Amino acid sequence: MGEYQEALNVLRQALPVHRAAGDRITEVATLYTMARTERELDHLTQARAQIEIALGIVESLRTKAPGQDLRASYLGSKRDHYEFYIDLLMRLHQREPSEGHDAMALQASERARARSLLETLIEARADIRQGVDAALLKRERALQQQLNAKEQSRMQLLSGQHTEEQAAAAEKELRELLTQYQEVQAQIRTTSPRYAALTQPQPLSLKEIQQQALDDDTLLLEYTLGEERSYLWAVTPTSINSFELPKRAEIEAAAQQVYELMTKSKERAARSQLALSGARLSQMLLGSVANQLGMKRLLIVSDGALQYVPFAALPASGMRSAECGMRIDQSKLQTPNSKMGCPLIAEHEIISLPSASVLAVLRRELAGRQPVAKLVAVLADPVFEKTDPRVKSQEPRAKTFHLIRNPCLSTGRLQSACLSTDTAIRNQ
Incomplete structure (x- = not known):
């Protein structure tokens, strides 16, 4: 502890020098190091004060970057500052569970991801300067x-x-x-209030998320991954619950395995292993909130490698596999839950979002639009290989008919528009 205190004394002497020189970037680095040192000394309140000053400077410097790319790059380079802040607030929540630190941690999560995401959406839109x-x-x-x-x-x-x-x-x-x-x-x-709202996005607070993004039939699940531990917030219009999850490396390893197995799902061995790995990942990510899911619509804000995992395909508890026609050898599942549930999509509407704040922006954008006269539902199963068994295994006559409907297959070349829906329709 003596070394940490000595380091803190040196940092305190250096800070006013950087401020006097107007070196804001080095000032941020110094404040961040001071905050981490205060945390090691178990001075959580002091650490919070330092990191909040640092993040305030980060936000002000971000606005001075001339373009969206530089703004996103600068904010992204400070992601570890936000992760530290979130973890610090959640530690304070453990000590003072009634002080609202978990709500502030959720808002910090939104700040970390929402600004660059919103700005990317903003500057990618056409005619935002109209008017x-x-x-x-x-x-x-x-x-x-x-x-x-x-x-x-x-x-x-x-x-x-x-x-x-x-x-x-x-x-x-x-x-x-x-x-x-x-x-x-x-x-x-x-x-031009519309242009101002788009070009100066503000991440939502907990209360705003509850009022603008949720209803009684919707549950927000927001994940943030951290070096030492990760967190999940489950939010309804009237409540917030937070849970500690395994560290980033452990979660991302499990997510990576599921993703790789999904890409090999045509292989029987891969399908069997996918059932096991999917159940483990589901328990890791959803086990803490299984009793809150009910039949609700789920808004899922993921992080890191979780963005590559289709939550809809993960097994959910509460419904046996036999009830939805799944054929899984339950005896091989070595998970806390002895039975594997149906895919989450069987019981829930799933909406994946980059941040909860983005949903509010999109809703405001859609509010003034006229609904289209007709709707079209497209069910497609892409053909990625010339040796696709759905084509190869058919009788000559059936195959010829299939080629008539999909003329691009007759040349042996695959086009992006060549889609085979036979299998999907046949299973309906």
Whole structure:
């Protein structure tokens, strides 16, 4: 502990030096290291104060990056800062379960993933500037460039020999530019609230998630993976429950195995192993909330390798495999639950989201749209190989008819539009 305290003393001496030099990036790194050191000393409240200051600076620096790619890159590079903050809040929740630390951890999870995701959605949309005064947009971009240049110039000045008058003048110029920039943004918000809402996304709080994204028949399951431990939040319109899960390496190894087995599902051995691995992963991810699932619609916000796992295919408890026509040797399942359930999709509507905040943005976007006159449901099973048994095993006449319906197969070349739905329809 003495080494940690000594390191903390050194960091405390270095912090004002970085601040005086205007080096915000090094200031963030120093605050982050201080927070980790405070945590090792079991000073959780002090650690929280330091990391919150650091994240505040991270957010302010993010807004100064000139493009979406740089903003996303910068925020992504600080992902470990958010993971640390989430873990810290959940540790505080264990000590003070009635203080709302778990809700703050959920909001931190949304902050970590939602801003870059929302900004990616925003800048990928067409015509988001429609209706905005072109002169205002031009002025906004010009001021942003001037701010970036002026900040860089100020940092160069402060890092070398300078007088107090020079530093004060540089600070004054920067403040004046910032004031002009904020005034232009205020005009844009007034004249085009839709554009402002899209270009300045705000991750939702717990209360906002409950009000805007959930109803009585919907359950939000949000996962975040961490180096030492992971977490799951189960949220309804009136409650939040949090659970500690295994560390990232353990979960991602299980998820990777399931994903690889799914890609080999045509092989009998792979199907058998998939049933076992799927049951283990399901117990790992859903076992804590099995009694809350009921028949609810599930909004699933995953993280890391979990984004590659189709939750709909994972087995759910509460319904025996025989009830949905599955043929699984239950005696081979070595999981806490002796019976393997049906796929989650058999009992639940599954909606996968990059973040809960994204759902609110999408709903606002859809609110003003006119519904289409007709709906089309497409059921498809893609053909990826020329030796697909659904074609090869048919009698000549049937095969010829199949080729007529799928003329691109007759040339031996596979096109992206060549889809075989026979098997899927036959099983209905």
